[in-house]
Amino acid sequence: xxxxxxxxxxxxxxxxxxxxxxxxxxxxxxxxxxxxxxxxxxxxxxxxxxxxxxxxxxxxxxxxxxxxxxxxxxxxxxxxxxxxxxxxxxxxxxxxxxxxxxxxxxxxxxxxxxxxxxxxxxxxxxxxxxxxxxxxxxxxxxxxxxxxxxxxxxxxxxxxxxxxxxxxxxxxxxxxxxxxxxxxxxxxxxxxxxxxxxxxxxxxxxxxxxxxxxxxxxxxxxxxxxxxxxxxxxxxxxxxxxxxxxxxxxxxxxxxxxxxxxxxxxxxxxxxxxxxxxxxxxxxxxxxxxxxxxxxxxxxxxxxxxxxxxxxxxxxxxxxxxxxxxxxxxxxxxxxxxxxxxxxxxxxxxxxxxxxxxxxxxxxxxxxxxxxxxx
Ligand SMILES: *Cc1c(COP(=O)(O)O)cnc(C)c1O
Numbered sequence: 001x002x003x004x005x006x007x008x009x010x011x012x013x014x015x016x017x018x019x020x021x022x023x024x025x026x027x028x029x030x031x032x033x034x035x036x037x038x039x040x041x042x043x044x045x046x047x048x049x050x051x052x053x054x055x056x057x058x059x060x061x062x063x064x065x066x067x068x069x070x071x072x073x074x075x076x077x078x079x080x081x082x083x084x085x086x087x088x089x090x091x092x093x094x095x096x097x098x099x100x101x102x103x104x105x106x107x108x109x110x111x112x113x114x115x116x117x118x119x120x121x122x123x124x125x126x127x128x129x130x131x132x133x134x135x136x137x138x139x140x141x142x143x144x145x146x147x148x149x150x151x152x153x154x155x156x157x158x159x160x161x162x163x164x165x166x167x168x169x170x171x172x173x174x175x176x177x178x179x180x181x182x183x184x185x186x187x188x189x190x191x192x193x194x195x196x197x198x199x200x201x202x203x204x205x206x207x208x209x210x211x212x213x214x215x216x217x218x219x220x221x222x223x224x225x226x227x228x229x230x231x232x233x234x235x236x237x238x239x240x241x242x243x244x245x246x247x248x249x250x251x252x253x254x255x256x257x258x259x260x261x262x263x264x265x266x267x268x269x270x271x272x273x274x275x276x277x278x279x280x281x282x283x284x285x286x287x288x289x290x291x292x293x294x295x296x297x298x299x300x301x302x303x304x305x306x307x308x309x310x311x312x313x314x315x316x317x318x319x320x321x322x323x324x325x326x327x328x329x330x331x332x333x334x335x336x337x338x339x340x341x342x343x344x345x346x347x348x349x350x351x352x353x354x355x356x357x358x359x360x361x362x363x364x365x366x367x368x369x370x371x372x373x374x375x
Contacts, residue, residue: 064192158186
C-alpha cells in the first residue's frame, strides 16, 4: 500500500500561520489591558458582527450551547412547552431544549438537504408547541421561508441554530428576493465559535443575534446572572460571557470570513466535479448560500464504515456527523420514534477533509484514496 501523507479532516494550523502577526498583536493588547472580562474587544466584536450580518443586536456568549439555552429562556420557553427540531444535529440542539425544562419534538429531515423537512412540521404541532428550532446543518441554510410561514400561521417563535452556518445566506425558495444571513430571519439566531466552526475562536465562544430589543435585553441579563446592574439580580441567569481574549481573536478573523467561506464553496464544487462519476457515493447539492462547514457525502449500500476504515488506513481523516440520530440516544429513546430519513442519513453520511486553505493536491489525494476505498 502506498504510504500517503496524513490528511486531517480539518487543519487549523494553516489559518494560524496566515494570521500569526495579527493574532499575536491582538492577544498582546488584551494582556496589556488586563481587561479579561467584558473588555472593549467584546463590545467591538458584537458591533462588527451586527454590522456584518445586518442585524440590530449581537450578544456575545460563552458557547453555542449557552446561546441556545439563553435564547430559549429569553423566549420564555420552559416546563410543559414543546420545541420542534431536527433529530439529525449535534446533541446540544436538543440538550438546550431539555435543560430549560421543555420537550424536544423531533421532525424527520429532507434527505436532499439533511435539514428539517418543513412538510412534516405541521403534523407535529400541539397546543404546547412554542418554538421551531431549525438547524442549518453543515452550513446549508434550512428552508426558512416555509418554517417562518408555519410559525406565523400558528403564532410560534423561530430560533435558528447557526452553529455551523456563520456567513451562510438564505435565498428564498423562489430565488430573487434579497439575501439575508442565516440567524437574522427568525426571532433569534444562535452561533458557536467552537474552534472548528467556520468562524472559530481558540477556545469556547458563542453569540445570539436578534432584531428584537426586548429579546436582546433578556439575553444580556441572562448572560450576567440575570442582572442589568451588578448585584441587583432580577432573575436566575448564567455566567456566560465571551472572554475578551476570544473576542480579540475573533475580531482578527472576522474580516477574513467571507473569503474563507468562498474558498470552502470552491473546494466543495471541485469535490463535486471530481467525485461525480464514483459509484456508490452521492455528493451534496451546491445550494446557494451554503458555506460548507462540512463537505458531506453519502456512501451507499451499507459500505460507509468500511470506506471510512479504508480511508483511515490511507491516512485520510473523515468524520461521521452524526452516527446516532438524537431520538435513538439513551436520553430520548423512550420517545419511541421512527424517523427513517434521519436513521438512513446517520448510517450513510461521511464528512471529508475541508478547510479554506486546503490545496488542490491535498484534495486530489483525498479523491484518489476515496477511489481506492470504494468497492
Ligand atoms: C457546535 C454546535 C453546537 C454547540 O456549540 P458549542 O459552542 O460547542 O456549545 C450546537 N449546535 C450545533 C448544530 C453545533 O454544530
